[in-house]
Amino acid sequence: MSAFLDALRERLGEAGLLVGGDLVAYENDWRKRYVGRALAVARPASTDEVAAVMRLCHEHRVAVVPQGGNTGLVGGSTPDDSGRQLVLSLSRMKRVRGIDVANASLTAEAGCVLAEVQAAAAGAGMLFPLSLAAEGSCTLGGNLATNAGGTQVLRYGNARELCLGLEVVTAAGEIWHGLSGLRKDNTGYDLRDLFIGSEGTLGVITAATMKLYPQPKDRLTALAACASLDDAVALLGLARERAGDALTGFEVMSRASLTLVARELPQLAQPLGAAEWTVLLELSDAESAEHARGVLEGLLEAAIERGCVQDAAIAQNLQQAKAFWHLRESIPLAQAQAGLNIKHDISLPVSAIPGFVAEMDAVLAAYLNGIEVINFGHLGDGNLHYNVQAPTGANPAEFLATHETAINERVYDAVQKRGGSISAEHGIGRLKREELSRRKDPTALALMRSIKRALDPLDLLNPGRVL
Amino acid sequence: MSAFLDALRERLGEAGLLVGGDLVAYENDWRKRYVGRALAVARPASTDEVAAVMRLCHEHRVAVVPQGGNTGLVGGSTPDDSGRQLVLSLSRMKRVRGIDVANASLTAEAGCVLAEVQAAAAGAGMLFPLSLAAEGSCTLGGNLATNAGGTQVLRYGNARELCLGLEVVTAAGEIWHGLSGLRKDNTGYDLRDLFIGSEGTLGVITAATMKLYPQPKDRLTALAACASLDDAVALLGLARERAGDALTGFEVMSRASLTLVARELPQLAQPLGAAEWTVLLELSDAESAEHARGVLEGLLEAAIERGCVQDAAIAQNLQQAKAFWHLRESIPLAQAQAGLNIKHDISLPVSAIPGFVAEMDAVLAAYLNGIEVINFGHLGDGNLHYNVQAPTGANPAEFLATHETAINERVYDAVQKRGGSISAEHGIGRLKREELSRRKDPTALALMRSIKRALDPLDLLNPGRVL
Numbered sequence: 001m002s003a004f005l006d007a008l009r010e011r012l013g014e015a016g017l018l019v020g021g022d023l024v025a026y027e028n029d030w031r032k033r034y035v036g037r038a039l040a041v042a043r044p045a046s047t048d049e050v051a052a053v054m055r056l057c058h059e060h061r062v063a064v065v066p067q068g069g070n071t072g073l074v075g076g077s078t079p080d081d082s083g084r085q086l087v088l089s090l091s092r093m094k095r096v097r098g099i100d101v102a103n104a105s106l107t108a109e110a111g112c113v114l115a116e117v118q119a120a121a122a123g124a125g126m127l128f129p130l131s132l133a134a135e136g137s138c139t140l141g142g143n144l145a146t147n148a149g150g151t152q153v154l155r156y157g158n159a160r161e162l163c164l165g166l167e168v169v170t171a172a173g174e175i176w177h178g179l180s181g182l183r184k185d186n187t188g189y190d191l192r193d194l195f196i197g198s199e200g201t202l203g204v205i206t207a208a209t210m211k212l213y214p215q216p217k218d219r220l221t222a223l224a225a226c227a228s229l230d231d232a233v234a235l236l237g238l239a240r241e242r243a244g245d246a247l248t249g250f251e252v253m254s255r256a257s258l259t260l261v262a263r264e265l266p267q268l269a270q271p272l273g274a275a276e277w278t279v280l281l282e283l284s285d286a287e288s289a290e291h292a293r294g295v296l297e298g299l300l301e302a303a304i305e306r307g308c309v310q311d312a313a314i315a316q317n318l319q320q321a322k323a324f325w326h327l328r329e330s331i332p333l334a335q336a337q338a339g340l341n342i343k344h345d346i347s348l349p350v351s352a353i354p355g356f357v358a359e360m361d362a363v364l365a366a367y368l369n370g371i372e373v374i375n376f377g378h379l380g381d382g383n384l385h386y387n388v389q390a391p392t393g394a395n396p397a398e399f400l401a402t403h404e405t406a407i408n409e410r411v412y413d414a415v416q417k418r419g420g421s422i423s424a425e426h427g428i429g430r431l432k433r434e435e436l437s438r439r440k441d442p443t444a445l446a447l448m449r450s451i452k453r454a455l456d457p458l459d460l461l462n463p464g465r466v467l
Numbered sequence: 468m469s470a471f472l473d474a475l476r477e478r479l480g481e482a483g484l485l486v487g488g489d490l491v492a493y494e495n496d497w498r499k500r501y502v503g504r505a506l507a508v509a510r511p512a513s514t515d516e517v518a519a520v521m522r523l524c525h526e527h528r529v530a531v532v533p534q535g536g537n538t539g540l541v542g543g544s545t546p547d548d549s550g551r552q553l554v555l556s557l558s559r560m561k562r563v564r565g566i567d568v569a570n571a572s573l574t575a576e577a578g579c580v581l582a583e584v585q586a587a588a589a590g591a592g593m594l595f596p597l598s599l600a601a602e603g604s605c606t607l608g609g610n611l612a613t614n615a616g617g618t619q620v621l622r623y624g625n626a627r628e629l630c631l632g633l634e635v636v637t638a639a640g641e642i643w644h645g646l647s648g649l650r651k652d653n654t655g656y657d658l659r660d661l662f663i664g665s666e667g668t669l670g671v672i673t674a675a676t677m678k679l680y681p682q683p684k685d686r687l688t689a690l691a692a693c694a695s696l697d698d699a700v701a702l703l704g705l706a707r708e709r710a711g712d713a714l715t716g717f718e719v720m721s722r723a724s725l726t727l728v729a730r731e732l733p734q735l736a737q738p739l740g741a742a743e744w745t746v747l748l749e750l751s752d753a754e755s756a757e758h759a760r761g762v763l764e765g766l767l768e769a770a771i772e773r774g775c776v777q778d779a780a781i782a783q784n785l786q787q788a789k790a791f792w793h794l795r796e797s798i799p800l801a802q803a804q805a806g807l808n809i810k811h812d813i814s815l816p817v818s819a820i821p822g823f824v825a826e827m828d829a830v831l832a833a834y835l836n837g838i839e840v841i842n843f844g845h846l847g848d849g850n851l852h853y854n855v856q857a858p859t860g861a862n863p864a865e866f867l868a869t870h871e872t873a874i875n876e877r878v879y880d881a882v883q884k885r886g887g888s889i890s891a892e893h894g895i896g897r898l899k900r901e902e903l904s905r906r907k908d909p910t911a912l913a914l915m916r917s918i919k920r921a922l923d924p925l926d927l928l929n930p931g932r933v934l
Contacts, residue, residue, distance in 0.1 A: 102700055102818035103849070104707070147653050155712075158651060161628065176910040181816035183848040184625060185888040186614050186664055187895060187903055188933055189915045193660035197653055214708045233569055240571070241681045244753025245622075245712035286711025287762070295754070349648035351569035381650040382570070421652040428654060436654055443643040447922065448656045454921035455914065466655060 001084075004060040005040055011052045016043050016092075026087045029078050030071060034430065036079040038065075041087040047167060047175060047206045053088060054204065055173030063463050064088050066200035068110065068142025071134040073343070074429030076146065076199045076465050085463075090141045093206060096120045105164055105181040107209045110141025117210070126212040129156040129248075133329050141205045147197035149425030151325075154380035155248040155284070156213070158425070160196045167207040168195050171456040179209045194451070199427050200462040202455045216284035218292045221249070221321035224300065224312040225275030229354040231308040232277050236350065236380055238306070239281060242299045246292070249282030250380030257331050257376045260389075264334035268327055271313040279309075279379070280328050282321075331376050335387060339396035341374070342388040342404050346415050347424035350382045357384075360414050364388065367410065368403065383424040386411060412439060428466045436466070468551075471527040472507055478519045483510050483559075493554045496545050497538060501897065503546040505532075508554040514634060514642060514673045520555060521671065522640030530930050531555050533667035535577065535609025538601040540810070541896025543613065543666045543932050557608045560673060563587045572631055572648040574676045577608025584677070593679040596623040596715075600796050608672045614664035616892030618792075621847035622715040622751070623680070625892070627663045634674040635662050638923040646676045661918070666894055667929040669922045683751035685759045688716070688788035691767065691779040692742030696821040698775040699744050703817065703847055705773070706748060709766045713759070716749030717847030724798050724843045727856075731801035735794055738780040746776075746846070747795050749788075798843050802854060806863035808841070809855040809871050813882050814891035817849045824851075827881050831855065834877065835870065850891040853878060879906060895933045903933070 009017045018026075018041040027036045039062065044050045057064050063085045067077045079085035093109035096117070100106070101124055108117055114135040121128035130143060132150030142148075144166070148159045156162060165180030168191075178192060195203050226232045232252055239247050255276050261268060272278055281299075285292035296314060303309035315321035335341050348356055357375065364371050370391030377384040388407055390399035412422050416439055428436050437445065445467075452459075452467055476484045485493075485508040494503045506529065511517045524531050530552045534544045546552035560576035563584070567573075568591055575584050581602040588595035597610060599617030609615075611633070615626045623629060632647030635658075645659060662670050693699040699719055706714050722743050728735060739745055748766075752759035763781060770776035782788035802808050815823055824842065831838050837858030844851040855874055857866035879889050883906055895903050904912065912934075919926075919934055 100816060100818050102704060103816040105816070147657075149651055149653075153651065157628075160657070161624075170910065170914070174910045174913070176914065177908050178911060180886060180888075181818075181849075182814045182886075182888050182891075184616055184620065184814045184845075184850045184891040186616075186890045186892055187888055187899075187907060188664075188911065189669070189918055190614075190627070190657075190660045190664055191911055191914055193657045194918075197655075197657055202656070214711060216711070237569060242753065244681060244683070246753070286709065286713070347649045347651045349567060349570040349572070351567050351648075378651075382648075383651045419647060419649075421647075421649050421654055423653045424649070424651040425653055432654075440654060441644050443637065443641045444645060444655065444658055446641070447637070447643065447658055450921040451656055451661075451918060454917040 001039065004056060004062060007056050008042060008053065011056070012042060012044055012049055016045060016049065018043065026067060026070070026089060027078055029075055031073065034075040034078050035081065037081050037083040038079045038087045039084055041089055043089045043092050045092045047169065050169045050204055050206050051173045051175050054169050054171065057086060057460055058172050058458065061458060062086050063460050065462055066090065066145065066204050068139035068145070069113065069134065069137040071138040072142065072146060072429060073426045074431040076427055076429030076462070077142065080464065088204060090139065090206070097207065099124045100181055101126060103181045104212045105209050106212055107179055107207060108140055109207045110139060110205050112140045114138050114140060114143060121212050125215065127215045128210060128212055130159055130162055133332070140208060144196050144205050144208055145198065145200050146427045149378070149381070149383065151249055151251070151378070153378060154250055155245055160193060162211050163192060163196060163208055164211060165209040166192050166195055166205055168203040168205055170203050171458065171461050179207060181209050199429060199466050201452060201466050202461060214286065217287055218285045218289040219321065220283045220292045220296050221315040221324045222281045222296060222300065222312055223272050223324055224279045224281060224303065224309045225272045226277040226279055226308060227310055229277060229357055232279050232379060233350060233354060234308040235279060235303050238303055238308070239299055242302065243283055243295055246283045246285055246295060248284040249280060251280040251328050252376060252379040253278045253328060253331065254375040256372060257374050260338060260374055261327065261330055261334045264337045265330055268330060269323060270327065272311055275310065280324055331374065335374055335389065338389060340400050341396065342400060342407055344386040344411050345424050345426040346386055346411070346420055346422060347381065347383045348415065348418050348420035350379070352418040352420070353379065353382065353384065356414055356418055360386065360411060363410055364407065430465055433466060468506065471523060471529060474523050475509060475520065479509060479511055479516055483512060483516065485510065493534060493537065493556060494545055496542055498540065501542040501545050502548065504548050504550040505546045505554045506551055508556055510556045510559050512559045514636065517636045517671055517673050518640045518642050521636050521638065524553060524927055525639050525925065528925060529553050530927050532929055533557065533612065533671050535606035535612070536580065536601065536604040538605040539609065539613060539896060540893045541898040543894055543896030543929070544609065547931065555671060557606060557673070564674065566591045567648055568593060570648045571679045572676050573679055574646055574674060575607055576674045577606060577672050579607045581605050581607060581610060588679050592682065594682045595677060595679055597626055597629055607675060611663050611672050611675055612665065612667050613894045616845070616848070616850065618845070619715055620845060621717055622712055627660060629678050630659060630663060630675055631678060632676040633659050633662055633672055635670040635672055637670050638925065638928050646674060648676050666896060666933050668919060668933050669928060681753065684754055685752045685756040686788065687750045687759045687763050688782040688791045689748045689763060689767065689779055690739050690791055691746045691748060691770065691776045692739045693744040693746055693775060694777055696744060696824055699746050699846060700817060700821060701775040702746060702770050705770055705775070706766055709769065710750055710762055713750045713752055713762065715751040716747060718747040718795050719843060719846040720745045720795060720798065721842040723839060724841050727805060727841055728794065728797055728801045731804045732797055735797060736790060737794065739778055742777065747791055798841065802841055802856065805856060807867050808863065809867060809874055811853040811878050812891050812893040813853055813878070813887055813889060814848065814850045815882065815885050815887035817846070819885040819887070820846065820849065820851065823881055823885055827853065827878060830877055831874065897932055900933060
């Protein structure tokens with residue numbers, strides 16, 4: 001290994017290679033579920049340097065763990081505890097290479113922090129719509145490697161739908177120059193989407209060209225109280241019909257979620273009190289603030305008349321809109337304060353969600369007295385964070401140790417029965433790898449394995465993740 | 468071969484296998500550029516039958532040419548002239564399997580004609596936005612295999628962006644059950660997008676789940692006269708800014724295109740006369756007809772004030788709107804009447820289009836006196852049909868034989884220099900296979916070849932197409 005590390009140091013310079021010392025920020029995931037030990041951390045500053053790292057790894061048969069902001073939730077971006085895996089951090093590749101306003105596109109390197117990409121677009125008078133809780137530290141490369149979702153998927157799609165082209169370094173250290181500002185390109189297989197969401201197991205994304213959008217003239221946010229999930233689904237249909245593409249957010253929060261927030265974060269205002277289901281709606285209007293307000297008020301009046309909304313509050317200013325979103329985004333924080341919990345990042349056809357939740361709530365209540373379901377998420381995308389907490393007073397760690405497997409089994413069975421997904425936006429990593437191998441269509445698994453063998457025959461790229 | 472055909476007949480029945488007789492509709496492409504001879508035509512009626520066909524082909528090493536409506540432009544869906552390739556027609560798989568209005572999705576079999584899928588969605592009060600000239604005969608499976616584009620890409624994307632899930636039969640005759648109504652699913656590699664656009668070389672698509680959208684309340688179409696392509700690009704930016712996602716069409720037609728239409732199809736009205744560039748705009752409004760008209764009139768007034776539009780006409784009723792679109796769609800027909808021509812289906816960053824056209828027009832004028840460029844297309848997507856016709860009086864066939872290679876070389880060089888694509892929406896097939904191998908990034912080609920070997924090691928699926 002020392003010949004390998006010497007060669008790396010020679011190619012990358014002292015700033016480009018960390019060996020020994022405190023590498024814990026690179027070795028552990030932030031939830032501290034995965035504690036690893038790295039051979040070293042390579043920090044290349046250019047695509048050519050990434051390619052050089054991969055060629056050396058190929059030559060010396062060293063496994064590589066690509067890493068962006070290391071904010072993932074499934075153990076996909078940290079090394080195992082063997083001390084033999086090289087962390088390949090893209091954190092020094094932070095350049096926005098260009099913005100083309102007439103083409104509505106932006107090209108940036110993988111290590112750019114998402115919030116910086118958003119800011120660069122805003123600086124050119126445009127919108128880069130990808131937005132998620134970790135945006136202050138997650139990176140564009142990581143967003144693409146994991147096909148990140150977030151709060152604007154309903155209108156703008158996942159990271160995948162926002163990407164026009166990629167630059168990728170292969171397992172053998174070749175560079176694919178696939179950056180492109182094209183909306184249409186039917187010249188062969190869709191390599192771009194194959195690398196997106198492959199969690200660093202097929203290649204290393206070094207840069208991307210992303211779509212930009214016009215900034216909306218105004219954004220309006222509202223909270224609406226619904227008596228049931230059926231009513232929330234009806235409200236979604238009504239909102240789509242009346243607001244069309246102006247509907248950019250449709251989040252849902254259960255009564256238990258907001259009760260937990262009230263307990264753990266009592267300083268946060270809850271304008272609608274304890275509704276059975278609280279929907280957060282966001283409209284982005286291309287025309288004007290007045291127009292946005294007219295559409296939103298008309299929608300909410302129609303929903304109240306139809307009986308699918310009982311009460312509603314429209315944010316009166318930007319600060320209040322932020323407070324509404326903050327309420328939604330504080331649920332995971334409240335959960336973290338309350339202790340360990342079992343997270344499920346599932347998706348279902350929207351039409352199947354009320355039935356799933358009714359069945360599952362009953363199954364879990366019967367399984368264990370006092371169990372707490374903290375259910376919230378992106379209803380417009382069919383994506384729920386259906387999380388499960390220990391009964392009040394129980395020890396969370398013991399609860400997880402005893403019940404996680406059995407609860408996962410029940411939740412995933414019900415999801416699978418309805419054609420849903422066991423990982424809507426967080427990916428597979430190490431956390432759900434075995435679950436995937438048990439539950440994914442066998443033909444799909446076989447196809448995935450043959451693609452992995454074809455593109456990474458030595459199994460050097462993020463081995464033991466996904467497959 | 469007779470054992471193979473006997474086994475096929477036994478599995479598919481008499482209706483499922485055509486041998487001998489008049490197979491010309493399956494053997495030749497509609498432009499008559501490719502004249503082939505098939506071993507036979509298999510017409511399976513179910514996914515299980517498709518899988519059985521593939522298993523027999525695998526066992527007997529028979530190459531397969533999947534075929535939908537056979538409306539492609541690049542020779543991708545007809546057999547070669549060896550008489551040894553089996554045409555696998557999906558035309559009997561025509562069932563719409565289901566529509567889920569609350570989830571805004573539809574599941575249909577590959578052989579469904581596009582217009583029938585549109586009608587099924589409309590019957591459920593929804594919009595299936597994929598739309599192209601061949602929609603009366605092309606099929607959903609073919610649309611996906613070729614990642615079809617068409618007139619609504621600006622807002623709704625290509626066939627790829629409209630697809631949520633697939634059912635696919637592999638080269639070895641396994642079935643991947645990947646139909647899904649999910650908006651988010653991060654469980655492994657993106658097989659869906661790998662099959663989409665692979666032109667039948669990686670697997671046979673047998674069914675798909677597609678996105679639906681709310682029907683707009685009104686659609687308004689306008690023609691606008693621009694003095695230059697720069698003005699047309701400025702109008703596009705203004706339209707995006709003011710109309711946002713309501714902008715669903717932005718087509719451009721050069722003066723020469725409309726002059727040709729006036730000559731060949733004099734019965735068609737041309738409301739704006741002979742503008743240098745005529746833009747066709749379409750707005751789809753979620754609110755009301757009045758609102759649509761207000762936005763469109765405001766946009767055109769602002770454009771005239773800013774000087775990027777000289778004259779404009781808004782369609783006063785549905786019939787007139789259809790006439791505007793018909794004018795745009797009649798350009799290829801006028802070209803066909805005028806005789807053979809050299810078609811280029813190219814895309815560029817929108818910002819690069821005016822420079823490309825100026826350079827190319829000058830290069831071709833210098834290359835051959837009197838040469839006619841018929842330039843039109845989906846400017847909003849950066850996609851031009853930059854077609855070239857013989858000088859008036861010249862023999863079109865001789866013109867093609869003498870000049871096609873040299874003209875393609877010049878056009879594709881200029882496209883490549885600007886990061887464009889030599890096939891925006893028509894695909895590669897046989898027509899552009901060699902061009903692709905010369906011009907595509909070598910790493911991308913190597914990746915494509917290893918994927919092909921991994922998924923179709925015996926090279927049975929549409930051999931000689933794409934790669």
